[in-house]
Amino acid sequence: MIYSLDKINEMAEGDEEFVISVISVFLEEVPEDLELLEKAIAQRNYENVYQLAHKIKPNVDILGMEQTRATALEIETLGKSAANSEKIEELFPRLKKDVQQVVAELKNDFNL
Numbered sequence: 779m780i781y782s783l784d785k786i787n788e789m790a791e792g793d794e795e796f797v798i799s800v801i802s803v804f805l806e807e808v809p810e811d812l813e814l815l816e817k818a819i820a821q822r823n824y825e826n827v828y829q830l831a832h833k834i835k836p837n838v839d840i841l842g843m844e845q846t847r848a849t850a851l852e853i854e855t856l857g858k859s860a861a862n863s864e865k866i867e868e869l870f871p872r873l874k875k876d877v878q879q880v881v882a883e884l885k886n887d888f889n890l
Contacts, residue, residue, distance in 0.1 A: 781880045782842030800840065801884055808837050812877050815853075819863075819870055827866060828857030838877070846876040 783797065790796040811834050818826035831854035838846040853869050856862035884890065 779883060780843055780846070780876060781883065784842055785840050798888065798890075801888055802890065804837050804841065805881060805884060805890060808834060808877055809881055811837075812874060816870065816874065819866055822860065822863060824857050824860050824863075828854055831857055834873075834877075838880075841880065843876065843880060846873060846880075849873045849876070 786797050786800050790800075811830050815827065815830040815834065818824075818830055831850050835847055835850040835854060838850060849869055849872050853866055853873065856866050856869075
């Protein structure tokens with residue numbers, strides 16, 4: 779398991795519906811943002827690369843995915859310059875793999 783519900787549980791203060799709603803939003807938004815990020819990288823649209831990585835970062839952070847957050851932050855930072863395309867292309871598969879793994883785990887763990 780590469781995610782942790784500690785931050786969400788702290789915010790929820792025992793409200794199970796809140797936890798499920800945060801997880802549901804993650805499951806709806808992050809795979810879509812990841813797909814858009816992959817397209818932006820392929821199209822070398824670095825403004826979008828920056829924006830999408832920036833959008834993904836807090837979503838993985840709230841699930842305690844520190845390594846994934848660091849990868850998203852690095853892609854976000856690199857997205858500020860077209861000169862970094864090779865490094866972005868090198869990092870993206872790791873981000874994608876981590877997000878896909880967590881999506882599968884969350885769906886399984888919460889029957890969503």
